[in-house]
Amino acid sequence: MPVSKARHATLRTSTVALTLAFGALILAEPAYAVEPTGNGQGASTNQRGGSDKAGIYAAARIQYSGSVAKGGGTGNVTSSDVNWTPPPCWYAPYLGAKDFKKEMSKHIEDQLKAPGMGGTAGSAIGQTQRHYEDEFGWSGAPGYKDYNVENDGKGMFWAGVENPDEPDYLKRSSCTDLPFWVENGEAPPPRYEEAISPEILAALAYQHMELPDTEVTLAPETNTKVNLPTWAWLDKAVFDEVQATAALNVPGFNIQATTTARPVSLKLEPGTKDAVTYPASGECAINEADKSIGEPYAKGKADQTPPCGIRYLRSSGDGTYKLRATITWEIDWTGTGGTGGDMPDGTFGNEQAVSVQEIQAVNR
Numbered sequence: 223m224p225v226s227k228a229r230h231a232t233l234r235t236s237t238v239a240l241t242l243a244f245g246a247l248i249l250a251e252p253a254y255a256v257e258p259t260g261n262g263q264g265a266s267t268n269q270r271g272g273s274d275k276a277g278i279y280a281a282a283r284i285q286y287s288g289s290v291a292k293g294g295g296t297g298n299v300t301s302s303d304v305n306w307t308p309p310p311c312w313y314a315p316y317l318g319a320k321d322f323k324k325e326m327s328k329h330i331e332d333q334l335k336a337p338g339m340g341g342t343a344g345s346a347i348g349q350t351q352r353h354y355e356d357e358f359g360w361s362g363a364p365g366y367k368d369y370n371v372e373n374d375g376k377g378m379f380w381a382g383v384e385n386p387d388e389p390d391y392l393k394r395s396s397c398t399d400l401p402f403w404v405e406n407g408e409a410p411p412p413r414y415e416e417a418i419s420p421e422i423l424a425a426l427a428y429q430h431m432e433l434p435d436t437e438v439t440l441a442p443e444t445n446t447k448v449n450l451p452t453w454a455w456l457d458k459a460v461f462d463e464v465q466a467t468a469a470l471n472v473p474g475f476n477i478q479a480t481t482t483a484r485p486v487s488l489k490l491e492p493g494t495k496d497a498v499t500y501p502a503s504g505e506c507a508i509n510e511a512d513k514s515i516g517e518p519y520a521k522g523k524a525d526q527t528p529p530c531g532i533r534y535l536r537s538s539g540d541g542t543y544k545l546r547a548t549i550t551w552e553i554d555w556t557g558t559g560g561t562g563g564d565m566p567d568g569t570f571g572n573e574q575a576v577s578v579q580e581i582q583a584v585n586r
Contacts, residue, residue, distance in 0.1 A: 284314075284423065288466040288480070290430040296387045297431040297466075299483070302550070303566035308429040309385060310393035313410065314418040315472045316381040316401060323369035326354060326401070350400065362413055363402070370403055377405040378472065380417065387429065406474020420557025423468040424479035424565065428553065431466040431481060433570040438488065438547045441519030445577045448537055451500070452576070453528040454490060454547070455516030461485050461549065462513075479557035483568055487550045488515045488530065493543035493576070496536035506530035534578040542575035 291297045301307075317325060330351045333339060339347065352358035352365070359365035370379075382397030397416050404410050410417035440446075441453045463485075469478035488506040490499050506515050506529070516530030534543065548571025556562035 284426060285469045285471070286427070286430050286466065289432050289464045290466045291432045296429055298433055298570050299428065299431050299551070299568035300570065301566045301568055306566045308387070308425045309416065309422050310388040310390065311382055311384050311395065311397035312416045312418050312422050313380045313397055313399070313414050314383050314470065315378040315404070315475055317379050319369055319371045319374035319379070322379040322401065323371055326369065353400065362411070366403065377403055377474065380404055380410060418470055418477070420477050420479040420559065420561045423470065423477060424481050424555035424557055427466040427468040427479060427481040427555070428565055428568070430468070431464065431483065433464055433483065433551065433568070434461055436547045436549050436571050437574055439518070440576070444575065445579060446534060447579055447581050448534055451526070451528050451531055451533050453517070453519035453531045454506070455518050455530060456488060456514060458513045477558040479555050481553060481555045481565065483551035483553045485549050486552045489548045489550065490530070490532060491546040491548070492532050492534065493545050494534070494536070496534065498533045498535065500528050500531045536578070537580045538576070538578040542577045544573040545576045546573045547571050
């Protein structure tokens with residue numbers, strides 16, 4: 223039985239709270255993570271939904287492995303594209319038919335019994351009940367008989383998931399379509415553009431990725447002189463490519479994506495306007511021969527211009543300058559089914575103290 227678009231909109235609006243009450247609560251719990259590692263080869267966690275003897279899976283969480291932030295939080299990568307953001311929400315496997323019936327029917331009954339639940343809102347929730355019990359449907363959303371329990375074990379109901387690290391409430395709570403059924407081994411209906419996919423997993427891996435600290439080697443190391451070139455470099459051994467993987471594994475639906483970051487350049491910011499950088503842009507490119515950045519200082523090069531470095535023009539006095547070194551990382555991803563592509567470059571840097579002293583003249 224079809225309903226008008228206006229009626230469909232009312233149905234969705236009136237059931238947002240009901241949908242999120244059981245969907246996001248389970249699926250948006252903090253994801254398990256591992257300790258960050260420099261090369262992205264850290265141990266992984268294996269987290270799957272629980273099951274009973276009938277093979278009914280209660281929930282599924284995304285598994286993160288590799289170089290990711292500890293405790294499931296956001297990593298330290300800053301996207302170079304200010305318009306790029308991780309997905310604020312998505313649809314993912316939630317419950318088998320029998321468990322879904324138990325949860326959904328309880329929430330529907332509670333909503334219908336709530337004080338003041340009448341009129342349009344009450345009618346919409348009643349239609350939701352008919353949608354899952356009596357095959358009431360509309361264009362693109364066929365109804366179900368008795369919560370589809372006759373197909374229990376052959377698929378799962380999918381529900382909206384909030385990204386707990388999305389600060390905008392309206393964005394993270396925008397996946398408000400009613401839970402829908404997906405057969406094992408089948409793709410979600412195309413109209414659910416936010417359905418979990420390798421590309422979404424890649425974006426989440428990007429969001430959780432932890433890049434290594436950026437502390438350049440300096441010569442002189444911490445105390446330099448006014449107008450004396452300070453050499454800066456990063457050996458290949460200090461940094462390498464970093465990988466983070468996100469995976470979702472439930473019966474009949476197993477996907478993953480690995481996001482890889484490769485260092486391509488180093489930017490030096492002296493911490494004062496009274497300084498000159500080498501090169502003038504402050505951007506030190508990677509050496510293709512050995513994948514290092516800059517050149518180590520060697521005896522006899524004190525009067526030479528470093529390929530990567532700084533010359534301070536004024537003393538730091540009794541304090542220090544905060545030299546900031548930021549690496550730009552080129553990022554791409556690969557995923558299940560041969561999927562993959564480029565992602566926005568990422569940056570991460572930190573500061574280190576540099577003391578600059580005047581060269582003292584000696585009177586004889």
